[in-house]
Amino acid sequence: MEQSIESYIKNLVRETIGHTLGQLQLQSERRIYVIANWKMNKTLAETAEFLQKINSSNNVSVVVCPPTQLLYPAHLFIKQSGKPVGLGAQNVHWADKGAYTGETSISMLQDVGCEYVIIGHSERRQYSGENDQLVNMKVAQSLKAGLTPIICIGETLEQKNAQKTEQVLTKQLFGALKDIDSGDFILAYEPVWAIGTGQSATAELAQETHSYIRSVLKQIVGQKAESISILYGGSANESNAAEYRAMPDIDGVLVGGASLQAHSFDGIINVFAKGEQNS
Incomplete structure (x- = not known):
C-alpha cells in the first residue's frame, strides 16, 4: 500500500x-516585441533622424509603424542602416484593390517593405467605425498574404467601470479570429482608458488581463495560444517597462507617445533586451 x-x-x-x-x-x-506606433506624427527628416539614432537588439524584435506616406522612406533608411528593425503599417484595407479612395492594400504595403500591420486599433474603431467583422476581414487578408497582423483589443473606461472587461475582450477575440485557423499573428491589449492619458494599467492588472486573454485564445486556437505574443499597449514608457517585462504573459509593448523620441524608445528596447537576457 x-x-x-x-x-x-x-x-x-x-x-x-x-x-x-x-x-x-x-x-x-515566445518572441518579445517592442513596437512603435507613431500615429499621425513625424516628417521625412524626423523619420531619418529617429531611425539613425535608435539601437536594436538580437533579443527583442523591434518594429516601427510610421504613417503610410513615410513607409517607403523608412524602409530605405532601415535597409541602409543594416539594423534588424521591422517595418509595419498602421492600417490596411481588406480588398486586394478597387475603388476605395484613400485606402491602402496589402500588396501596396508589401511592395514598400512592410512585414507587419496594426489592425483594430482603438482609434480606428473610434474614428473610422471599425468593428469586429471588419477587423476579421483585414486579419484574414493579411495572413493570406503573409503579412503579420498586430491585432488590437481593449475596453473603454465605461466598460471597465461596469466590470465588462472580460466580456468585451472575449467578444473582440472571437470576432477578430473567426475562421482563422492558421498563420502567425500578434495580439496587443490596449486598455482604451489608458491610451494617451498618461495613466496605465498596473503590471499586476495587465498580467491578470493578459492571462485571461491567453485562456480565451486557447478556446480558439488550442495549445498554440502559449506561443502567441501578447503585448501591452496602454501608455507604456521607459519608466514602467521593467514592471511589464517581469510579467510572464506580457511579451512586449506597443508604444505610442513614448515611441516618438528615439531616446525614450531606445530605453524601452534596452529594458526588454536585458529582461530577455536574464530570463
Whole structure:
C-alpha cells in the first residue's frame, strides 16, 4: 500500500514538473516585441533622424509603424542602416484593390517593405467605425498574404467601470479570429482608458488581463495560444517597462507617445533586451 502511494506521488510530481517545464519552455519560445506606433506624427527628416539614432537588439524584435506616406522612406533608411528593425503599417484595407479612395492594400504595403500591420486599433474603431467583422476581414487578408497582423483589443473606461472587461475582450477575440485557423499573428491589449492619458494599467492588472486573454485564445486556437505574443499597449514608457517585462504573459509593448523620441524608445528596447537576457 505504501509503495503504491509513493509511486502515485512520484508520478504526480513528475507530471507536475513536466507540465511546468513545458509551460516555461513555451513562454521562453515566445518572441518579445517592442513596437512603435507613431500615429499621425513625424516628417521625412524626423523619420531619418529617429531611425539613425535608435539601437536594436538580437533579443527583442523591434518594429516601427510610421504613417503610410513615410513607409517607403523608412524602409530605405532601415535597409541602409543594416539594423534588424521591422517595418509595419498602421492600417490596411481588406480588398486586394478597387475603388476605395484613400485606402491602402496589402500588396501596396508589401511592395514598400512592410512585414507587419496594426489592425483594430482603438482609434480606428473610434474614428473610422471599425468593428469586429471588419477587423476579421483585414486579419484574414493579411495572413493570406503573409503579412503579420498586430491585432488590437481593449475596453473603454465605461466598460471597465461596469466590470465588462472580460466580456468585451472575449467578444473582440472571437470576432477578430473567426475562421482563422492558421498563420502567425500578434495580439496587443490596449486598455482604451489608458491610451494617451498618461495613466496605465498596473503590471499586476495587465498580467491578470493578459492571462485571461491567453485562456480565451486557447478556446480558439488550442495549445498554440502559449506561443502567441501578447503585448501591452496602454501608455507604456521607459519608466514602467521593467514592471511589464517581469510579467510572464506580457511579451512586449506597443508604444505610442513614448515611441516618438528615439531616446525614450531606445530605453524601452534596452529594458526588454536585458529582461530577455536574464530570463
